Amino acid sequence: MDLIRSITHPDELLALLKFKYGGGRETVMPLNQVETLSSDMQLCFELLNRTSRSFAAVIQALDEKLRFPVCIFYLVLRALDTVEDDMTIPTEEKVSMLKSFYTHLEEPGWCYMGCKDKDKIVLENFSTVSAEYRKLDEVYRIVISDICRRMGEGMTVFLETHPDSLEDWDKYCHYVAGLVGIGLSRLFAASQLEDECVGQDEHLANSLGLFLQKTNIIRDYLEDINEDRQFWPKAVWSLYTKQLADFKMKENAGSAVLCLNHLVTNAMQHAPDVLAYMCRIRNQSVFNFCAIPQVMAIGTLARCYNNHDVFTRVVKIRRGEAVRMMMEATSMESLKQIMHQSTCEIGSKIPFAEPNAIQTLQIVQKVMKMCSSEASTIERSPESQSVLISVLGRLKYVAAVAVLAFTWQYWSI
Known part of the structure; x- marks a missing residue:
């Protein structure tokens, strides 16, 4: 079944076959x-x-x-x-x-x-x-x-309450995931396999956890709603609906996707910190340990962005795609390439009428710029390059529209 799903993606087929016959053991080696x-x-x-x-x-x-x-x-x-x-x-x-x-x-x-x-x-x-x-x-x-x-x-703190504000959302994600990132980073430094700064910089370590946790919360909307759990911040979803569960209804598809995109944009704000953190990691096993969940997360965000399927079924990356990313994410150069590709995918799907289009495009541009800082070591496909040009062009276009709208409103007073 996994082979069939990846039939139109030769790179994924190759990764699945390589993994099946012993490839990638450096990333998932069983305990000997x-x-x-x-x-x-x-x-x-x-x-x-x-x-x-x-x-x-x-x-x-x-x-x-x-x-x-x-x-x-x-x-x-x-x-x-x-x-x-x-x-x-x-x-x-x-x-x-x-x-x-x-x-x-x-x-x-x-x-x-x-x-x-x-x-x-x-x-x-x-x-x-x-x-x-x-x-x-x-x-x-x-x-x-x-x-x-x-x-x-x-x-x-959140036993009997839901995260309402974005500050609450960040706080909740900090408690359940950010602290994990902080603890792991301190363990890495304590082992002396990584520099002391890895364990001391709680901001970057916290961002790693928030990036993963927010991705899981966004992806798991349907499962959580069906189990009467609510983790999407009210400060965001209340802009688009009166009840979070209403996003399951077909008639609310438009507003549901707008809210989804809003939250993906919020989660993507942590991507630059992820890249900054990973630049400090030197031990290969620690790098693999940290990189694999991060590339899975950004791949999942790219799949969820502007995708109404989040409200009707489980949205996840193909196994072949996951195996390919897992086997490739073993160096900073390959990590940047994977994050560049997923960010391009998000940038290519931003609707012109999206209320948060400018902010999303700015984040996309920032991440892509960070991933391009070592452009000479990263081979990009023609499709990736064309998307980059398209994203930058759309950023200028949307910014120009915003300026015109403001000017019109000013002269209409």
Whole structure:
């Protein structure tokens, strides 16, 4: 089925075949010689594989100095997130659990058997996770405990409220994803595989998390609405409808797409920070670990932009496309090329009547300029070059229309 979907994309067919027959192992290499690990650490990797489809492989492909700390970091936050997700836990009890959860890292034998969530297995085996946590070097334990504490406190803010303002949206995404980026960056620096500045610059690390989280929230509109969850910020969707769920109705297709484009534009504002962050990464395994989800995110945003299918079905990139990006995103030059192509796709779809057209085009132009900073090392297709010319031309066109409209309004007073 994946081959059929990519039949008109030879590069994707080649990537799928190469991946099937052993290509790309440097990006998703399974953990070798698992039997040499302690039984507790083997269980931790089993929990990782059972609760994460997207991160398990890339965590196991990390440099040995980071593989175990990042695995434990993921499981600790997965356990915390599972507490938040379990709707059967009374709010008062949940608030207490979230705020104090980090203390259980130092509590031998603690586990929670009353969870009803799909990932309850992590909480049920948390005594094993915490035992392995206590075996880590102190530099790693400090980071994991601090991020767990900050995230647990932050999660309580939105337990019974939805993100209304854009500031709230950024705050929510910071608590659930930005802190993950900050924690990972501090672990990278603590391992000495990356420079200290990677762990110290919380703004860039936070942006990595926000870029991924906002992409997921945008893509998952239909799933969340059907599950009576609301993560799109009211400050944006209220400009286009009275009820967020109304975007599912055919008669609201136009306003739904306008709102969608508004949010994609907001998410794309983090793309320059992603590029700035990735320029600092030197270790190959860390680069792969960070680059793969980022290229998947920008590819997903490009697929979602101006696409009403977001409100009727799951919109995602083809597996062949995902495999191709995953196998290619192993250097800064290739990362820029992938981000350039996806940004071009967004730029080529901006409607002239789009209320946020100028802002979207400006962001597109900024990202494309950053991706072009090493133009001599990036080979672009003729289609990509023509889109760049088109985007820049449209930016001038829309700006000119805005000036004319303002002038007309001024002289009409």
